[in-house]
Amino acid sequence: MARLHLPTQSPLAIPQAAPSRRQLLVGATAAAAVGLTAQRASAAPAAAAPVLAGGAHGRGGEQDRVRRWAKDTWHSLVAMTDAKTGLPADNIDEGLAVGDRSGYTSPTNIGGYLWSAVVARDLGLISRGECTRRLRQTLNTLLRMEHHEPSGMFYNWYDEATGEKLTSWPGTGDRVDPFLSSVDNGWLGAALKVVMTADHGAAPLAKKLFTRMRWDSFYDTNASRKPGLIHGGFFVVQPPNRTDGFYGNHIGVGPDVWLTNHHYDTTVSETRITSYLGILTGQVPANHYFAMWRTFPASCDWAWPESQPVGENRTYLGVDVYEGAYTYRGMRIVPGWGGSMFEELMPDVFVPEASWAPRSWGLNHPLHVRAQREHGLDEAGYGYWGFSPASDPFAGYREYGVDRLGMNPDGYFSDKEKTNVDVGFGECRAGTNPTPKFGDGVVTPHASFLAMMHEPGNAFTNLAKIEDELKAYGKGGFFDAVAVHSGTIARRYLSLDQAMIMGAIGNVLADNVIRRAFSTRDVERRLRPVIGAEEFGAGPA
Numbered sequence: 001m002a003r004l005h006l007p008t009q010s011p012l013a014i015p016q017a018a019p020s021r022r023q024l025l026v027g028a029t030a031a032a033a034v035g036l037t038a039q040r041a042s043a044a045p046a047a048a049a050p051v052l053a054g055g056a057h058g059r060g061g062e063q064d065r066v067r068r069w070a071k072d073t074w075h076s077l078v079a080m081t082d083a084k085t086g087l088p089a090d091n092i093d094e095g096l097a098v099g100d101r102s103g104y105t106s107p108t109n110i111g112g113y114l115w116s117a118v119v120a121r122d123l124g125l126i127s128r129g130e131c132t133r134r135l136r137q138t139l140n141t142l143l144r145m146e147h148h149e150p151s152g153m154f155y156n157w158y159d160e161a162t163g164e165k166l167t168s169w170p171g172t173g174d175r176v177d178p179f180l181s182s183v184d185n186g187w188l189g190a191a192l193k194v195v196m197t198a199d200h201g202a203a204p205l206a207k208k209l210f211t212r213m214r215w216d217s218f219y220d221t222n223a224s225r226k227p228g229l230i231h232g233g234f235f236v237v238q239p240p241n242r243t244d245g246f247y248g249n250h251i252g253v254g255p256d257v258w259l260t261n262h263h264y265d266t267t268v269s270e271t272r273i274t275s276y277l278g279i280l281t282g283q284v285p286a287n288h289y290f291a292m293w294r295t296f297p298a299s300c301d302w303a304w305p306e307s308q309p310v311g312e313n314r315t316y317l318g319v320d321v322y323e324g325a326y327t328y329r330g331m332r333i334v335p336g337w338g339g340s341m342f343e344e345l346m347p348d349v350f351v352p353e354a355s356w357a358p359r360s361w362g363l364n365h366p367l368h369v370r371a372q373r374e375h376g377l378d379e380a381g382y383g384y385w386g387f388s389p390a391s392d393p394f395a396g397y398r399e400y401g402v403d404r405l406g407m408n409p410d411g412y413f414s415d416k417e418k419t420n421v422d423v424g425f426g427e428c429r430a431g432t433n434p435t436p437k438f439g440d441g442v443v444t445p446h447a448s449f450l451a452m453m454h455e456p457g458n459a460f461t462n463l464a465k466i467e468d469e470l471k472a473y474g475k476g477g478f479f480d481a482v483a484v485h486s487g488t489i490a491r492r493y494l495s496l497d498q499a500m501i502m503g504a505i506g507n508v509l510a511d512n513v514i515r516r517a518f519s520t521r522d523v524e525r526r527l528r529p530v531i532g533a534e535e536f537g538a539g540p541a
Contacts, residue, residue, distance in 0.1 A: 089104070092476075334537065422434065
């Protein structure tokens with residue numbers, strides 16, 4: 001079962017000409033809209049280009065195929081969604097029967113369904129009226145669901161058929177201690193922002209939900225990294241036998257809650273969406289963005305990661321930042337925790353990071369995509385690429401990634417065998433496995449769809465091969481993951497991964513519908529100066 005019990009982890013010059021806001025918003029995805037056949041091997045960020053009327057302008061057959069993929073993906077999301085509550089299940093088996101729904105959902109899953117409905121409308125898969133009806137149904141359910149009233153945040157697990165908060169796990173009866181996750185609420189918040197702009201009929205309900213959400217309820221000024229970090233989340237009451245937390249209250253409203261000791265402290269992470277929401281609402285100070293690690297320091301005191309970074313120190317908004325990067329195949333890339341496409345690119349579905357931050361994300365995003373592609377095709381020799389947390393074809397759920405692109409010494413691995421790559425930490429520590437042999441690689445289609453926003457032609461080719469050669473496709477679209485050598489397929493659909501596919505396709509084929517809806521002028525005014533000021537250590541080695 002998917003996600004079971006995982007409640008919750010040389011610089012380029014800025015162009016001198018002043019492009020239009022539309023160009024700045026579109027960024028790399030505009031290049032995708034020019035033609036899906038373009039094969040981009042270079043790591044240079046794509047130049048902003050106008051999007052012509054009608055969306056993508058690649059060969060008609062490729063557009064048609066991507067639209068078919070979107071249609072089938074949307075079909076799986078509809079199959080997961082309860083007809084009375086409008087809440088999607090977390091996952092469903094390949095048959096798409098009502099009885100095959102998981103029996104639970106989360107704020108992330110609900111948010112994914114909301115933004116997917118907007119994409120389905122703009123791709124012509126559903127009418128405007130049906131989109132509004134679906135959105136209003138889900139939002140009205142959210143408004144009556146139990147939540148933490150002082151913060152406006154939602155618990156992590158609910159029954160999708162009733163909207164009731166879970167206190168025992170479906171099927172097993174195992175105890176569930178209701179948790180409020182900062183990142184899961186972040187994806188719901190992002191979806192609400194999209195609906196507020198994209199659908200006038202549903203906007204008032206979305207605004208009511210969004211405006212009561214207090215992002216500062218997760219913001220800890222006492223964290224070890226200053227000026228402060230985002231908690232993983234909190235429990236309303238301390239769970240039995242759990243000591244890794246403390247009572248506190250960051251908003252001064254309501255009783256104290258049991259806050260996690262762990263914080264999200266790396267910037268290449270899907271969790272930065274919560275930071276963005278806190279900053280754009282003014283509830284979290286802008287300089288919090290620079291409190292997160294780009295890499296850990298390069299000194300021998302920090303020699304436990306599997307690569308030694310290179311970089312230099314810079315200061316932004318009074319915060320000292322080590323702009324470190326890992327060297328991989330002639331590239332310098334700012335790593336994530338696990339080296340997954342999800343960590344790197346999911347926030348980019350909503351914020352035009354490459355355009356607003358050309359000296360940081362504008363470098364790192366295309367480099368990360370290129371690195372994942374070269375790992376799969378060249379280094380590991382899988383013949384396919386795209387590595388991100390997904391259903392495990394051999395079990396339940398696993399975090400996949402490219403080990404060399406992550407700081408986690410325990411790794412997110414790209415194959416079944418969990419082949420660990422340790423090149424050592426310079427002169428501080430010798431590597432334990434610098435030249436590994438990889439096994440049965442596991443790719444997940446949602447990673448390639450995210451990559452399509454930066455390498456449209458290469459991503460399309462990879463996905464077409466996954467469908468045609470690996471047969472990892474069903475009536476609900478791409479199955480969640482496939483092991484390329486054994487051909488073992490995770491024959492199920494996860495609502496979050498299907499929603500990432502819809503969001504990416506919406507940006508590529510539907511004129512950046514998700515980015516336009518989320519990144520309004522007010523959002524740009526607050527967020528772009530912050531992320532746009534930074535200069536990563538990413539680039540050619």
